[in-house]
Amino acid sequence: MLRRLDSPGRAAPDPARGTPAAPYAPSRRALLRGGAGLAAGAAATAALTGCGTTIAQGFTGGEPPADRLNFWNPFTGGDGERMVAMQDLYEKDHPDSTLRATTFVWGNPYYTKLSLATIGKRPPHVAIAHLSKLPVLAQAGLLSELPADALAKQGMTPEKFDAKPWRKSHIDDRLYGIPIDTHPFALYFRTDVAEKAGLLDGGELVDIDGPDKFADALRAAKEVTGVWGGSVASIKDTATQFRMFLSFYTQLGGRPLVGDAGATVTVDLDAAEEALAYIQRLGKEKLIPTGANGQAAITLLTTGEAGFLMDGVWQIVAVLDSGAKFDMRPLPRIFDDAPYACFADSHALVLPRQPEQDDDRLDLSLEFTASLLANSELWAEGGHVPAWLPTQRSAAYRELTPQSHYTAAAEGAVYDPVAWYGGAGSNLQNRVGDAVSAALAGRSTPRAAAARVREELRTLADVESPI
Numbered sequence: 211m212l213r214r215l216d217s218p219g220r221a222a223p224d225p226a227r228g229t230p231a232a233p234y235a236p237s238r239r240a241l242l243r244g245g246a247g248l249a250a251g252a253a254a255t256a257a258l259t260g261c262g263t264t265i266a267q268g269f270t271g272g273e274p275p276a277d278r279l280n281f282w283n284p285f286t287g288g289d290g291e292r293m294v295a296m297q298d299l300y301e302k303d304h305p306d307s308t309l310r311a312t313t314f315v316w317g318n319p320y321y322t323k324l325s326l327a328t329i330g331k332r333p334p335h336v337a338i339a340h341l342s343k344l345p346v347l348a349q350a351g352l353l354s355e356l357p358a359d360a361l362a363k364q365g366m367t368p369e370k371f372d373a374k375p376w377r378k379s380h381i382d383d384r385l386y387g388i389p390i391d392t393h394p395f396a397l398y399f400r401t402d403v404a405e406k407a408g409l410l411d412g413g414e415l416v417d418i419d420g421p422d423k424f425a426d427a428l429r430a431a432k433e434v435t436g437v438w439g440g441s442v443a444s445i446k447d448t449a450t451q452f453r454m455f456l457s458f459y460t461q462l463g464g465r466p467l468v469g470d471a472g473a474t475v476t477v478d479l480d481a482a483e484e485a486l487a488y489i490q491r492l493g494k495e496k497l498i499p500t501g502a503n504g505q506a507a508i509t510l511l512t513t514g515e516a517g518f519l520m521d522g523v524w525q526i527v528a529v530l531d532s533g534a535k536f537d538m539r540p541l542p543r544i545f546d547d548a549p550y551a552c553f554a555d556s557h558a559l560v561l562p563r564q565p566e567q568d569d570d571r572l573d574l575s576l577e578f579t580a581s582l583l584a585n586s587e588l589w590a591e592g593g594h595v596p597a598w599l600p601t602q603r604s605a606a607y608r609e610l611t612p613q614s615h616y617t618a619a620a621e622g623a624v625y626d627p628v629a630w631y632g633g634a635g636s637n638l639q640n641r642v643g644d645a646v647s648a649a650l651a652g653r654s655t656p657r658a659a660a661a662r663v664r665e666e667l668r669t670l671a672d673v674e675s676p677i
Contacts, residue, residue: 278308279578280334282324284316288527292592300581307574317635321347324562328352333562335575339387341378341556342626342633345471348386349630350677354561356385360572364580372597374623375556387558388579390586391594392620394554395453396523397542399431401535403517406434419543421488428497431517439497440518441510444650446503448643449635453553454520455646457541458485460624463548467642468667472629472675475667482660486649488544493650500651511536523616526593538612540619554623555634556597595620630675641666 285293290313297311312334314320321343327333329352339347347353361367366388368376375389404410407430409418418427428439443450456467464481468474493500502510508525510516512532519529520541529536541552559579564571582589583598587606595617596602608614632638642663649659 277306277574278310279336279574281309281311281336281578282314282320282334283311283338284314284320285338286313286316288592289524292588296582296585296588299585300578303581304577307578309578325350325352328562331565333564335561335564335571336578337560337562339558339560340634341375341387341389341558342636344379344387344558344560345381345628346630346633346677347560348381349471352563353386354563354567356388356561356576357572358385360569360576361385361388363573364576366576366580366583370599372595372599372602372620374620375558375597378556378625379558387560388583389556389558389597390583391589391597392554392556392623393523393594394552394616394619394623395457395520395541396538396552396616396619397540398511398519398521398525398529398536398538400511400514400517401537403431403434403514407431407517415537415539420546421491421544424542424544425492425495425497428492428518429495432497435515435517437515438499438510439516440492440520441502441507441516442498442520443504443507444493444498444500444502444647447507448640448647450504450507450521450643451646451650452639452643453522454489455482455485455642456624456626457552458488458544460551461485461543461545461548466627467638467663468627468629468632468671472627472631473671475664475671477660477664477667479660479664482663483656484545486646486659487656489646490649490652490656493652523593523595523613523619526613536612538616540616540622550622551624552619552622554620555625556623557594629670630677631670631673637670638667641670 281297283293294311297309301307301309314323321339324333324337324339325347333352339353344353371389372392375392379385379387379389399409399415401410401413404415407427409416409427409430416427418424430439432439442454459478459481462478462481462484464478464485465476467477469476492498498516499507499510504521507516507519507521508528511519512529512534514534519525523538526538540550543550559582561567561572561575583601586596586598586601587604587610590596590601590607590610590613593613595613596607601607602617626632626634626636626638629638645654645659645662645666648654648662649656654662
């Protein structure tokens with residue numbers, strides 16, 4: 211069972227390929243250029259007023275004592291509580307080290323702060339980064355490459371990591387991040403509704419893969435609930451709409467939305483239109499609502515007004531806290547034109563580039579990283595699929611339900627396309643997601659929405675990269 215360390219409410223949303231440039235510190239002007247994915251701009255930086263003391267400490271003062279480790283992360287709510295618990299375990303096992311952990315606003319404000327601190331030569335020793343953001347950070351010269359021998363010294367060798375996030379942590383065959391999880395877009399379902407709807411067989415959800423089977427399952431659930439078959443955040447949550455679209459679009463074999471690190475638009479209009487047509491079908495047939503925000507979508511499931519919910523696995527604590535009888539499985543395979551795919555991202559531990567990096571400091575940073583991995587069963591309780599295979603393959607994790615029921619989704623993880631304006635909480639997600647919302651609500655035809663996706667991407671691609 212999941213240890214309820216906190217009631218998080220609405221958790222923060224959460225192909226890493228690219229060629230890193232030579233180490234480069236972008237100018238302050240470049241970082242503050244409007245719309246930059248690496249830094250949200252001066253307004254985002256100014257918005258960090260609540261962290262003023264920490265900002266000052268990032269740019270002033272001398273080198274911290276050799277036994278002190280500075281760690282930055284964007285985790286609040288349930289994730290934050292679990293990360294604190296993992297940090298406490300590190301401190302208990304390493305009483306001679308002083309860990310100073312700091313939490314910042316999630317999203318672009320966090321990445322702005324991390325970027326500016328690194329440029330100002332006062333970065334943390336270890337930080338969290340989404341793998342969808344890793345290429346931009348590495349290309350900007352803000353991350354240290356991680357040497358295999360130093361990792362091996364701490365027991366972190368390639369075969370101990372889930373293959374997909376491990377590959378995404380490399381850029382041009384060089385390692386820049388140590389993945390701790392995969393957090394996919396998944397399917398929640400109420401077991402009581404599913405049972406009444408005849409969708410359970412021996413306690414397991416029946417096969418609902420395919421466009422018609424999934425729609426029929428939603429229809430059967432709606433007959434039980436009398437309100438909706440399923441739910442998904444459809445307003446004021448463009449990221450969720452983007453995740454749903456990218457999942458179905460990739461299942462259709464659609465090309466990456468953009469190429470050349472975001473400089474060219476390569477979206478497959480036919481695949482985009484087909485994915486959008488299916489999403490619109492679910493709305494037109496009134497199987498899912500077209501006007502629910504993120505919290506409302508979850509509430510429809512937890513109150514029994516919907517039998518299914520499509521959302522990220524990080525919402526698991528909120529659903530558990532409701533007391534609803536539910537289970538989870540990977541997002542259905544709606545289309546079988548390509549290998550199974552579902553949107554996902556991963557959290558990774560990175561070492562921001564230091565003004566001077568000595569072996570002792572490197573060992574201290576990686577020792578802390580190894581400790582977090584060793585305690586990642588606690589992290590998994592919050593919904594994330596462990597990237598550390600000793601945890602993922604352990605008996606304790608297999609017995610953790612419903613978390614272990616969607617582990618296979620990590621194998622089909624599809625990350626944001628590499629672009630300086632892409633990644634977690636990005637303009638790419640917001641603009642594409644808004645076009646998807648219009649299609650779901652019937653305000654746009656699937657073809658027009660697909661064309662809008664292309665135009666939104668072209669607008670983003672036409673802006674000069676700050677890197």
